Amino acid sequence: MQLLIGPIVGLLLLGVGFGIVERFWPSIRGQRRLRRGWRTDLAWFAWQPTLGKLLSGVVVFVAIMSLGALVMSPIPTDELRGVSPRETWVTGLPLVAQVGGILLLGDFLGYWQHRAFHTVGTLWKFHSIHHSSTDLDWLSSVRVHPINDIASNVVVALPLLFLGFSPVAFAAYVPVLTLYGVMLHANVSWTFGPLRQVIASPTYHRWHHTSEVQGLNKNYAGLFPWIDRLHGTLYLPKGVQPMQFGVAGEAIPTGFFGQMKYPFRGAGSSSEPAEAASARA
Numbered sequence: 001m002q003l004l005i006g007p008i009v010g011l012l013l014l015g016v017g018f019g020i021v022e023r024f025w026p027s028i029r030g031q032r033r034l035r036r037g038w039r040t041d042l043a044w045f046a047w048q049p050t051l052g053k054l055l056s057g058v059v060v061f062v063a064i065m066s067l068g069a070l071v072m073s074p075i076p077t078d079e080l081r082g083v084s085p086r087e088t089w090v091t092g093l094p095l096v097a098q099v100g101g102i103l104l105l106g107d108f109l110g111y112w113q114h115r116a117f118h119t120v121g122t123l124w125k126f127h128s129i130h131h132s133s134t135d136l137d138w139l140s141s142v143r144v145h146p147i148n149d150i151a152s153n154v155v156v157a158l159p160l161l162f163l164g165f166s167p168v169a170f171a172a173y174v175p176v177l178t179l180y181g182v183m184l185h186a187n188v189s190w191t192f193g194p195l196r197q198v199i200a201s202p203t204y205h206r207w208h209h210t211s212e213v214q215g216l217n218k219n220y221a222g223l224f225p226w227i228d229r230l231h232g233t234l235y236l237p238k239g240v241q242p243m244q245f246g247v248a249g250e251a252i253p254t255g256f257f258g259q260m261k262y263p264f265r266g267a268g269s270s271s272e273p274a275e276a277a278s279a280r281a
């Protein structure tokens with residue numbers, strides 16, 4: 001029970017905060033607070049900061065240690081143990097520059113891992129869980145399969161740590177980015193006006209979640225829409241909000257345990273990657 005106190009307090013704080021902004025700046029007006037899938041998302045909300053975090057932390061730590069041993073060099077996490085960290089050109093940078101570097105490089109790496117999750121069939125089965133919400137709001141952000149979570153963390157964190165970015169800079173970046181990610185799913189119509197193609201907004205990310213064909217396989221970046229623009233995958237029409245969400249053409253279970261198991265099902269179930277589906281559409 002003690003394990004759940006943090007998540008319960010977090011749920012209340014986030015629920016009140018996002019409840020207010022979703023009330024005053026709704027993207028879809030009239031969407032119910034207890035919308036479709038809220039029970040499933042509550043289960044995901046309990047999972048993510050507890051067992052999910054433990055599982056992800058262990059796997060990511062083992063991955064970093066294994067790679068460190070493999071390349072026979074001291075690893076960046078030595079800093080946490082009071083051992084001199086490996087010196088690279090990055091380690092000499094001030095902390096603020098390292099945070100900036102992590103944001104920029106992390107978003108480039110994040111763009112490509114996210115795109116891979118949409119275009120490789122096996123990966124899509126794991127990522128499809130995140131896209132299965134048919135009513136999207138801030139709570140939908142927690143619906144992430146652990147394999148998706150672990151793989152995306154490893155793909156982004158490993159290269160950055162081995163370049164020499166400080167784990168302290170990471171520690172500053174992760175909670176901020178997590179909260180920002182929750183905001184991106186909220187049922188709000190913010191676009192950030194003149195910065196709409198510079199910094200990710202809820203409207204930008206909600207277009208990523210749409211099941212409307214014009215928005216499929218667009219807006220992969222987590223923070224910087226201009227990365228999508230560079231790659232030709234930006235979709236952000238002025239004055240229009242996406243209205244339909246979810247995964248078309250796939251029967252994804254609606255319950256927590258069914259969603260956990262879904263990606264491991266045999267080839268009998270549909271596992272068509274979204275880009276292949278949209279290419280035909």
Ligand SMILES: [Zn+2]
Binds near residue numbers: 114118127131208
């Ligand atoms: Zn996605």
